[in-house]
Amino acid sequence: MLEHKNFYIDGAWCQASGDETTEVVNPATEQVIATVPAASAKDVDAAVAAARAALPGWSRTTPAERKAFLDRLHQGLVERADEIAATVTAEMGAPRQLSARVQAGLPIAVAESYARLLETYEFEERIATYLVVKEPVGVVAAITPWNYPLHQVVAKVAAALAAGCTVVLKPSEVTPLNAYLLAEIVDAIELPAGVFNLVPGIGSVAGEALVVHPDVDMVSFTGSTRAGKRIGELAAATVKKVALELGAKSANIILPDADLDSAVRDGVANVLSNSGQTCTAWTRMLVHRDSYERAVELAKEAAESTVVGDPADERTQVGPVASAAHRNRVRAYIVDGVGQGARLVTGGVEPPAGLLTGYYVRPTVFADVTEDMTIAQEEIFGPVIVLMPYADEEDALRIANNSLYGLSGAVFSASEERAVAFARRLDTGMVHINGARLNLLAPFGGYKQSGNGRELGVHGLEEFLQPKALQLPAPAATGRTAP
CATH class of the missing domain: 3.40.605.10 (Aldehyde Dehydrogenase; Chain A, domain 1)
Incomplete structure (x- = not known):
């Protein structure tokens, strides 16, 4: 030691x-x-x-x-x-x-x-x-x-x-x-x-x-x-x-014309990276109601195919969270989500198979999350993603901006011009367009709380x-x- x-x-x-x-x-x-x-x-x-x-x-x-x-x-x-x-x-x-x-x-x-x-x-x-x-x-x-x-x-x-x-x-x-x-x-x-x-x-x-x-x-x-x-x-x-x-509770808005498969995979990977312990993670995935159930299935597949395990193993994509106290906090949010009526698509409070030692949390996907639920409003800071349907772009904008936070976000669209126009209306300090990565020369910081x-x-x-x-x-x- x-x-x-x-x-x-x-x-x-x-x-x-x-x-x-x-x-x-x-x-x-x-x-x-x-x-x-x-x-x-x-x-x-x-x-x-x-x-x-x-x-x-x-x-x-x-x-x-x-x-x-x-x-x-x-x-x-x-x-x-x-x-x-x-x-x-x-x-x-x-x-x-x-x-x-x-x-x-x-x-x-x-x-x-x-x-x-x-x-x-x-x-x-x-x-x-x-x-x-x-x-x-x-x-x-x-x-x-x-x-x-x-x-x-x-x-x-x-x-x-x-x-x-x-x-x-x-x-x-x-x-x-x-x-x-x-x-x-x-x-x-x-x-x-x-x-x-x-x-x-x-x-x-x-x-x-x-x-x-x-x-x-x-x-x-x-x-x-x-x-x-x-x-x-x-x-x-x-x-x-x-x-x-x-803190943050960033929204990932997938517009109807986006490549749904790619956008959902990128969104899930963004949240699960670093075991969800990223302040800029796009933890609220907003999908048009016509594509919503397909997005739920894609998110489930992406989460379940992610390799969770020993962080020293080269194959591992998601390791433990940082402490026992934080693991317990994340699990409490999962329990709360189930209790408030969200649909648990995959994951949950049980540790991943074969990982009884270590502060692990299973990659977790919730669907049918409403704006008033705790898991839609509070920062969980773990490998937990919530999916929310929207009716049209105005509805998506309203849901995305309905937050105490405004640090980051993402917009996916087949048209970069359309994505940028939507991003301009978001109340947040950063927006990633079509999966663009962090630019270390761009200003990093947020709005609101x-x-x-x-x-x-x-x-x-x-x-x-x-x-x-x-x-x-x-x-x-x-x-x-x-x-």
């Missing part, structure tokens, strides 16, 4: 102030694989002090200097990609192939994207008689989730560093080991002391200590809407900037910048008049 005893603060590994620890459990074996110290408010104070002391020097570096560090960070991630993938598989159960391609691949690509962005981004803009100077927000508290652990960390850390901010990172207590790998890379590339600091711990202790800290200028948080609301309340006391990427702020690309960089207007005197009059 691995035992981490230290935090990474002010450019050095240092011991925790107390004896509190958290256990990291492999969700496929239910075995403890590591222990990690849990930061106290005193540890958070030390990390924030280091970040504050490092801010003047780091904020004055040139974009070229920051790019050089990001290039080295990117190279470090590339060199340790296999180790990153194996670590994420062990601590949160992502299948091996998914870990290699996504859990390790995305942070590598994101780090590189911010290094490239610094080659062209203009931090000053002259407009008429004023100059806009885009300056770093300051000390950033990055509080990250467990579902795409290193990707979510790098999406915040790389953008903040590119902007000239310093960072204190508190990763999820469920999946902290990948953050230690990042800290080791940061240490190896000799990033100036205090620019990046790592304090793993419990949200109610270390997380809240960061949010209320007077020397933290911004909180960037990804997680549940419930936790996001709490962060907003606490941060209001010091009027610090808050960027929130929260899915949060505020954006990550990735230029919009992600600008989340960590604040504009200063320098008012310049008007040019002196020449005394001449225009011809």
